[in-house]
Amino acid sequence: MGIADKWYGTAAANFEQLDGGICAVPGVRAAGVAAGLKPSGALDVAVVDIGRPVDVAVLQTTNQVRAAPVEVTARHAADGRARAVVLNAGNANACTGPDGTAVAVDTATHAAQLLGCDATDVLVCSTGVIGRPLLADRDRLLAGVGEAIASAAATGIGADAAARAIMTTDTVPKSVGVRAADDEGSCTIAGFAKGSGMIAPAMATMLCVVVTDAPVAARILRPLVRQVVDQTFGRISVDGCQSTNDAVIVFASGGAERPPGISSFTHGLTAVLGELAEQIVRDGEGATKLVRLRVTGARSGTDAAALGHAIAGSALVRTAFAGGDPNWGRMLAAMGASSVPFEPDRVHVRFGPITVCRFGVGASFDPGQAEAVLAQPEIDATVDLGLGSAQATVLTCDLTHEYIAINAEYTT
């Protein structure tokens, strides 16, 4: 299934998937280096440089506990302009007090000196363990920033290294690029993300950097990014846990000479963020199955999404998917515990093509067939409410032993 079909059915715009990661956008340089923040010695500092200050929109965590880089980036992006972003893994620089803020500011300042721009044109992001002082690793981090800027390249290799450098419990880097074209013209949109655990609604909890060469002013880009994030990162759930460090950063360089219409651009951005969101769920901690929960027949899209999240948020539902168990009763129990009103005796539930619940009561079905559907690596589960015509899809994954193994000893 092509990226365009997956996100639109019949696409309004013409899409072409691009190689080269974030560097598929002309003029973007990227790098990832190993600065020694991860005990494993893996890549842990990334830089993305657009080459000059451009329009930028930043959407950050709504968590009351905000990491130091979240605060610094909020200040630096307040004017809607930025040139570069520096990201590190291995330490979230959250709950680190004034020392943590100083390190985040130093990081931006140091990068700015090397790039030859204002410190406020550099954004910073961190991911990793919460509450571990980053001050002890300040020199290592700054040295890594220097090395990354020196080696930044407008190549797929640079882009891939940047995507790898922000991985924590991720097992694969997450990256995508598209060209969106229509009668008016075309633009490129590309980016990368990380996220595997602490993935919840209310903006999935992750870092994501995207660049486009479409000319979109920050004041237009901001609400547009919020709207697209609602439909993409806002529709995934791994463990319902929200982090202190989330950020989605979208730079718009304006380099495209004949850009497409705003509608085609929006579709392109939705495809890019949607694809990254799906990559995050696929790589959910311990996940072996991707589950597409479609809630149809709702009174509103908001209701449908809320019920989808209620189902996706149930540990019992997700362990049932892990076990390949057609336990639809847990889905109804999870929906019933939510505050969205529905009528249980109108509900139909299907796993793939197999109806397992009809009008709120168990339907007779072949257990072998149901188990075959639930043994697949991708499962479509549809809940029809029978109340209206609105719908929403929420992506989640199964809850397995491996999730426990990954998270039982993450800091130690």
Place this chain on the structure above:
Amino acid sequence: MGIADKWYGTAAANFEQLDGGICAVPGVRAAGVAAGLKPSGALDVAVVDIGRPVDVAVLQTTNQVRAAPVEVTARHAADGRARAVVLNAGNANACTGPDGTAVAVDTATHAAQLLGCDATDVLVCSTGVIGRPLLADRDRLLAGVGEAIASAAATGIGADAAARAIMTTDTVPKSVGVRAADDEGSCTIAGFAKGSGMIAPAMATMLCVVVTDAPVAARILRPLVRQVVDQTFGRISVDGCQSTNDAVIVFASGGAERPPGISSFTHGLTAVLGELAEQIVRDGEGATKLVRLRVTGARSGTDAAALGHAIAGSALVRTAFAGGDPNWGRMLAAMGASSVPFEPDRVHVRFGPITVCRFGVGASFDPGQAEAVLAQPEIDATVDLGLGSAQATVLTCDLTHEYIAINAEYTT
């Protein structure tokens, strides 16, 4: 630690813990039999008979999906009077449509004929798999009800069998009895409960039957049970999942000739429900550790309880407890994602006597000491908000591999 101390510090009333389970209350007969609803052949039908219609208060699930017995019990208890309750495990009789309602009504009617009372004086509860038709097992169930009523006895053996018959994934029966005495007199309060998974706030999700010989009219008993449940079953969490079948049923027979004051009775009821709530968390699916989350320094008790539940509801926090990992950052992240306002830089976190976070920033502590505290089967974790003087304690357990193993293949 005695039951009184645990629930009150210095107790207002004088408590004595009683043997004999629910039959510690004079005149109560109980039984549990194997009717063939559980494939294992274990006990699965329980009866508790008070001997005559008495005052009763019933608190049921707030889930929008209500099992058939929940509806039937609501009708039968509407007049505040009942004589007996019939409970079955092995099938929740939820999402079973009109056939399910018919079986629930038949169960009450059959028991009433054998007991010689009105059908509306018999309450019914079911627990087990959701969405499996109970109609196929109707005859087995009714035969079991007959056998249970015939064998019901005012003995500890009968009480223990009843407590065992409602177990699903529970590994141990849950039962407690106390005598509460003060200057005015004394009464007995005793009961049993089941619950292990699908345990969430908004009334922990379980079945609980309690009898007291104190004379408490239904109109007084109802709000009192609600208030005590808020402070007990409302303060525990295993997996944050809420069921379709929950019920707390409290019968007040009035047999005590010189009862204690209402305050002493309330304390006694709190001790009984509190002890059963704690037994449920201790036996949480896959649990190896009991975690007492104390939130202090809150602006209100409601705030403190809500933040306690936010922490207890985090899969990441609970896996960290499983791994013995002092990962307090996940606790702050979980609190921050809640809607209760607090100031991160005023927060202190302690595991046992060890302060791991001071004013929202990591404190230096001996990791070996912290690991020793977190390796215990009971862990006290205290979060002080530094905002006020209110507090609340929420009980939860660690999230282990065993939880996944238990729930991945529960119906199959």
